[in-house]
Amino acid sequence: MLKKIKLTAYLFISILTISESFAQKExxxxxxxxxxxxxxxxIFSGSAIANDAMGGTGLSFGNGIAVNTINPALLAKNRYVAFNTGLRGQYKTLSNGTLSQSDFGMNLxxxxxxxxxxxxxxxxxxxQPYSGVDHEARFTQIIGGTTDKSVSHTYKxxxxxxxxxxxxxxxLGKKLxxxxxxxxxxxxxxxxxxTLLLLSSNDMYLRNSDRISVGGFEIKTGFAFQQKLAExxxxxxxxxxxxxxxxxxxxxxxxxTLYDNGNGPQVIQKPDTLAMYNGGMTLPSRYALGISLESPYKWTFAAEYSRxxxxxxxxxxxxxxxxxxxxEKIAFGVEYLPKYTSTKYFNQVFYRAGFQQVKTPYLVNGTHIKDNSxxxxxxxxxxxxxxxxIDFSVSVGNRGVIGNGLVKENYVKMSLGFSLMDTRWFLKPKID
Incomplete structure (x- = not known):
C-alpha cells in the first residue's frame, strides 16, 4: 500500500513539473x-485521443477505460486508477494559390x-494545452525614393x-x-x-518585441443522463x-538593434523598454450538448454541438x-467493439470513426474560416x-479557402496515446 501511495505522489509531482514544458511548447x-x-x-479540443478518432465526441458517453476529459461528470465511470497520456502531431500544407509551404509540429x-x-x-x-500561437510571415518592399534598395519585414x-x-x-442514483x-x-x-536594413556591408535589424504573460482560473460544469431503451x-x-x-x-x-556579421543576428546592446504595464484578458463562456445511442462495450453512435x-x-x-x-462545432462519431468477452485479441480492439465541421472564431476579409475533417x-x-x-487516431481535413487574400491549410493530424489502468490499487488487502 505504501508503494502505491508513493507512486500516486510521484505521478502528481510529474504532472506539476511538466507544466513549464507545456507553457513553452504548446x-x-x-x-x-x-x-x-x-x-x-x-483552440485545442481538450479531448482524449480515444475521442479524437470519433470526431472529438464524448459529452454523453464513456467506457470507464479511457479518462473522459471532455465532460467531468463522466469521470464517475472510471472505477479504478487510470493514467492517460499521449502525443499529437500534424503535417500540413499551406497555400494561397500562388505560394505553398509544408510544416510539421508535434508535442506531448x-x-x-x-x-x-x-x-x-x-x-x-x-x-493539457488550451491554445497555441505559431506563425511567421515575411515580405519585402522598396524603400521610397529609391529603385534598388529594399527593406524586409518579418512578423513572428x-x-x-x-x-x-x-x-x-x-x-447520483443509477442514471444521473x-x-x-x-x-x-x-x-x-x-x-x-x-525589420532588416542594408547598411554598407553589415545587415542591421530593428526589432520590436511584445510579450504578454497571463494566468487565471476557469470553472466547467457537466452532466450526463443514461436511460435504458432496451435490454x-x-x-x-x-x-x-x-x-x-x-x-x-x-x-x-x-x-x-541587432547586427549580423555572418553568425546570425546578435543583439548589440541591452533592449530598450518601451512600455510595461498590467492588464488582463477575458475568455468567453462556452456550452456543449451531446446525445448518443449506446450498446455497452459493443456499439456507440454519438452526435454533438458546441458554441x-x-x-x-x-x-x-x-x-x-x-x-x-x-x-460552432458539429461532430459525429461511431465506436465498435467486436466481442469484449472473446479470447481473440482483435475482438477486444475498439474501432472508431468520426466527422466534425467547425466554424472557427476567425473572420478574415469578410470570410468565416471553416475547418472540416x-x-x-x-x-x-x-x-x-x-x-x-494503446490509442491511435488519424484525421484528414482542411481549413480556410484560397482567394480573397486567405490561406488554405490541408492537414493530417496524428495522435498516439496510452490508457493505463490498474484494477488492484483500491482492493483492501488482507495483510498490509
Missing part, C-alpha cells in the same frame, strides 16, 4: 498557422491521472495558454452523472516585428458549460477584436484481456 502542437495570429491562437498532448474516491465518486488531475508569433485542472465526477472542473490557465504570447441499448445525453474566465498578467514592449461567442473576448487592452466572431482510429489492448490500451 504552440508546436500543430505547427505554423497564420490564423493563430488572431485572438489567443488555435496531455497528462491525466484519475482515481476513485468512493464507489460513485472519481477525481482527476490533468495538464509564438506561445499560448496551458491548463492545469482538478475535476470530479459523481453518480454530475461533475465540475476547476482549472488554472497560464502561459505567454510573444510577437516580434523585425442492450441505452440513450445518453450530456453537456458542459464553461464560465467566462478573466486572466490577469503583465505586458512588456521592447526595442532592440463559443468570441465577440465577448477582450484582449489585453480590454478591446474587442474585429477578426473574431462566434465559433474525417477521423479514424482504434484502441488495442496492451496484452490479452488487458484493460490498459
Amino acid at each position: 504552440s508546436r502542437l500543430y505547427g505554423n498557422s497564420p490564423y493563430s495570429a488572431l485572438g489567443i491562437g488555435d 498532448s496531455h497528462i491525466t491521472l484519475a482515481f476513485p474516491v468512493k464507489t460513485k465518486w472519481t477525481t482527476a488531475i490533468t495538464m 508569433g509564438l506561445g499560448g495558454l496551458s491548463k492545469a485542472a482538478w475535476a470530479n465526477g459523481v453518480l 452523472y454530475l461533475g465540475v472542473e476547476t482549472g488554472y490557465y497560464f502561459g505567454s504570447f510573444k510577437r516580434d516585428t523585425t 442492450k441499448w441505452n440513450l445518453n445525453v450530456g453537456g458542459t458549460y464553461e464560465l467566462s474566465s478573466k486572466l490577469k498578467g503583465e505586458r512588456i514592449r521592447t526595442f532592440s 463559443q461567442d468570441w465577440t465577448q473576448y477582450r484582449n489585453f487592452d480590454n478591446k474587442v477584436e474585429s477578426n473574431l466572431t462566434s465559433s 474525417f477521423s479514424l482510429g482504434l484502441s488495442t489492448p496492451l496484452a490479452y484481456r488487458s484493460v490498459s490500451y
Whole structure:
C-alpha cells in the first residue's frame, strides 16, 4: 500500500513539473498557422485521443477505460486508477494559390491521472494545452525614393495558454452523472516585428518585441443522463458549460538593434523598454450538448454541438477584436467493439470513426474560416484481456479557402496515446 501511495505522489509531482514544458511548447502542437495570429491562437479540443478518432465526441458517453476529459461528470465511470497520456502531431500544407509551404509540429498532448474516491465518486488531475500561437510571415518592399534598395519585414508569433485542472465526477442514483472542473490557465504570447536594413556591408535589424504573460482560473460544469431503451441499448445525453474566465498578467514592449556579421543576428546592446504595464484578458463562456445511442462495450453512435461567442473576448487592452466572431462545432462519431468477452485479441480492439465541421472564431476579409475533417482510429489492448490500451487516431481535413487574400491549410493530424489502468490499487488487502 505504501508503494502505491508513493507512486500516486510521484505521478502528481510529474504532472506539476511538466507544466513549464507545456507553457513553452504548446504552440508546436500543430505547427505554423497564420490564423493563430488572431485572438489567443488555435483552440485545442481538450479531448482524449480515444475521442479524437470519433470526431472529438464524448459529452454523453464513456467506457470507464479511457479518462473522459471532455465532460467531468463522466469521470464517475472510471472505477479504478487510470493514467492517460499521449502525443499529437500534424503535417500540413499551406497555400494561397500562388505560394505553398509544408510544416510539421508535434508535442506531448496531455497528462491525466484519475482515481476513485468512493464507489460513485472519481477525481482527476490533468495538464493539457488550451491554445497555441505559431506563425511567421515575411515580405519585402522598396524603400521610397529609391529603385534598388529594399527593406524586409518579418512578423513572428509564438506561445499560448496551458491548463492545469482538478475535476470530479459523481453518480447520483443509477442514471444521473454530475461533475465540475476547476482549472488554472497560464502561459505567454510573444510577437516580434523585425525589420532588416542594408547598411554598407553589415545587415542591421530593428526589432520590436511584445510579450504578454497571463494566468487565471476557469470553472466547467457537466452532466450526463443514461436511460435504458432496451435490454442492450441505452440513450445518453450530456453537456458542459464553461464560465467566462478573466486572466490577469503583465505586458512588456521592447526595442532592440541587432547586427549580423555572418553568425546570425546578435543583439548589440541591452533592449530598450518601451512600455510595461498590467492588464488582463477575458475568455468567453462556452456550452456543449451531446446525445448518443449506446450498446455497452459493443456499439456507440454519438452526435454533438458546441458554441463559443468570441465577440465577448477582450484582449489585453480590454478591446474587442474585429477578426473574431462566434465559433460552432458539429461532430459525429461511431465506436465498435467486436466481442469484449472473446479470447481473440482483435475482438477486444475498439474501432472508431468520426466527422466534425467547425466554424472557427476567425473572420478574415469578410470570410468565416471553416475547418472540416474525417477521423479514424482504434484502441488495442496492451496484452490479452488487458484493460490498459494503446490509442491511435488519424484525421484528414482542411481549413480556410484560397482567394480573397486567405490561406488554405490541408492537414493530417496524428495522435498516439496510452490508457493505463490498474484494477488492484483500491482492493483492501488482507495483510498490509
